[in-house]
Every structure is written in structure tokens, then in C-alpha cells.
Amino acid sequence: MNCCKHWINPIIVCAGMILSVSGFACGADPQQLTDDGANKRDPIFVEEGKSLIYCYDETPDFVRMMKMNMETLEIVEMFEDAGNHHHYEPAFSADGRYTCYTECTGNLTARLVIRDLQNEKPAAFITHSGRGGTRNPIFTPDSKTVIYAFAETGPQQLWSCNLEGKNKKQMTHSEGITNWPTVTPDGKRVIFSNSRENNYEIYSMNLDGSDEKRLTTNRLMDVRPAVSPDGKRIAFVSTRDGNYDIYVMNIDGSNVHRITTSEERDDYPRWHPNSQQIVFVGEREGEFNLYLLDIADDISVAAK
Numbered sequence: 001m002n003c004c005k006h007w008i009n010p011i012i013v014c015a016g017m018i019l020s021v022s023g024f025a026c027g028a029d030p031q032q033l034t035d036d037g038a039n040k041r042d043p044i045f046v047e048e049g050k051s052l053i054y055c056y057d058e059t060p061d062f063v064r065m066m067k068m069n070m071e072t073l074e075i076v077e078m079f080e081d082a083g084n085h086h087h088y089e090p091a092f093s094a095d096g097r098y099t100c101y102t103e104c105t106g107n108l109t110a111r112l113v114i115r116d117l118q119n120e121k122p123a124a125f126i127t128h129s130g131r132g133g134t135r136n137p138i139f140t141p142d143s144k145t146v147i148y149a150f151a152e153t154g155p156q157q158l159w160s161c162n163l164e165g166k167n168k169k170q171m172t173h174s175e176g177i178t179n180w181p182t183v184t185p186d187g188k189r190v191i192f193s194n195s196r197e198n199n200y201e202i203y204s205m206n207l208d209g210s211d212e213k214r215l216t217t218n219r220l221m222d223v224r225p226a227v228s229p230d231g232k233r234i235a236f237v238s239t240r241d242g243n244y245d246i247y248v249m250n251i252d253g254s255n256v257h258r259i260t261t262s263e264e265r266d267d268y269p270r271w272h273p274n275s276q277q278i279v280f281v282g283e284r285e286g287e288f289n290l291y292l293l294d295i296a297d298d299i300s301v302a303a304k
Contacts, residue, residue: 037287093143215253235269
């Protein structure tokens with residue numbers, strides 16, 4: 001069995017034209033960006049929002065990373081040299097020079113690749129002892145450090161390393177599984193999910209692990225937090241209302257609002273650089289596509 005079938009939730013996305021779609025709590029209908037209905041994941045804006053990177057199941061057993069032009073919606077392969085390697089969970093440095101992503105190379109075998117997009121030099125790899133896979137990388141705002149999740153000697157924790165994949169440091173030492181790091185724009189706080197309460201909750205801490213704060217309290221699952229580029233809000237996925245939907249809250253965990261209300265699955269929210277829109281993977285009638293949804297500065301009126 002392919003390793004990616006173990007590590008990627010069967011979720012997400014695609015599309016190509018603008019459609020009206022019901023099931024949203026923010027007033028205006030979202031823009032549908034793809035229309036192929038294929039399973040997708042991990043959308044992320046690059047080039048100041050001019051392009052959107054995402055991953056999709058090209059076949060049931062192969063994950064390809066793609067790049068969409070947000071003006072024309074034209075889609076091309078991100079890397080022509082991907083070969084037969086699955087690429088997913090991409091991150092991009094703020095200076096636009098580096099990308100880091102998970103590369104699946106065989107059955108239950110994966111590694112994080114740090115790639116210089118401006119210079120043709122060999123990629124760096126983040127390696128660890130142990131049998132786990134590195135997950136969900138993110139760059140710090142200064143573009144000098146990669147933060148990611150890995151289980152080396154016990155439960156999965158957050159780690160950091162430099163752009164050569166070296167100087168690895170363990171950032172968390174908590175019970176439960178820790179995953180989905182996201183960093184505030186000032187580089188001072190990391191937001192993440194952890195399962196120590198027998199369900200995933202969202203937490204915030206300083207980069208040195210101090211001053212940890214719990215941001216959500218929910219008997220079910222709060223995962224995939226994403227901090228807005230202006231540092232004011234966090235988008236995340238939750239099952240608190242019985243379904244996978246997307247929510248937005250203030251950076252301190254207050255003012256939680258559900259922004260999608262479909263009976264099917266909405267997942268993988270990421271902010272546009274303008275902090276006024278969120279791209280996500282939405283399931284509609286069994287098909288998965290990418291959608292772009294406007295988010296008001298104060299959504300308390302529009303949100304249910």
C-alpha cells in the first residue's frame with residue numbers, strides 16, 4: 001500500500017469556473033476555482049496571491065503538486081522533475097526563495113525536502129532517526145527556519161531546523177500528538193493542534209516553548225490552524241457541530257465563527273495575503289474542489 005494513503009486524509013479539492021455554491025455563512029457565494037472533482041489538499045498562496053499551489057490525486061496512487069494562475073485559472077505542474085515521487089504539504093518562505101514539502105518515496109517512507117527556487121543547487125533534506133514521517137512544514141517569517149512535526153522518541157512533537165536541514169531542535173515536549181504548526185507574522189508565536197485532551201485542541205506558545213495558551217475548548221476535533229497574514233485571526237477545521245467545517249476566531253481564541261455550513265466536508269483553509277479571503281477544499285455532491293471565500297473584518301453579523 002502506498003505511504004500517502006496512510007498519511008493524507010482522503011479529503012479535498014479541485015475546480016475551474018465561477019459557480020454559485022450554497023452552504024456558506026459569509027454572505028457572498030464563493031468562487032469555485034477548479035471543476036475536476038478530484039481529491040485535493042494543501043492549497044497555499046504564493047507570489048503575493050498571484051498564484052495558488054495545491055496538491056491533488058492525479059491517479060488513486062499518485063499525488064502531484066500543481067500551480068494555478070489566479071488571474072487566468074491556468075494550471076501547470078509545479079515541478080517538472082517530480083518523477084514518481086509524491087509531493088504534498090508544501091510551504092514557501094516569505095522571501096519567495098525556498099519551498100519545503102513532504103516527498104513520499106516508497107511504502108511508509110517520506111522526508112521533508114527544502115528546495116532553493118532561485119538557485120539550481122542540490123535540495124536539502126530533513127532527516128531523523130526513528131520510523132515516523134516528517135509532517136506539515138512551515139517557514140518562520142524571516143525565511144531562516146523551518147518548523148515541522150515529527151515523532152522521534154515518543155509522541156509527535158514540533159521541531160525546527162535551518163535551511164540546510166541541520167541544527168534540529170525539539171520545540172514541544174507535551175503529551176499527545178502535536179501537528180499543524182503555523183507562525184504569527186511577527187515571528188513570536190507558533191499556533192498548533194495537540195491531542196493531549198483525547199481530542200485535538202488548538203494552542204499557542206512562544207517559539208521557545210514558553211507561555212503556552214489553550215485557544216479552543218471542544219469535545220471533538222479542532223485542527224489545521226492557519227494564522228492570517230495580518231496576525232489578527234486564525235482559520236481552522238473543526239467537527240464541533242457534527243461535520244468537517246471551517247471556522248475563524250481571533251488570534252487569542254475569542255469570537256469563534258463557523259464560516260461554512262455544507263453537509264459535506266470543508267477542509268484545508270489557508271488565507272490569501274490580503275487577510276480578507278480564504279481558500280479551502282470543499283466537497284459538494286461527492287466531488288472535491290478548491291473554493292475562494294470572502295471573509296469580512298467583522299463576520300459576527302453574517303456568521304450563523
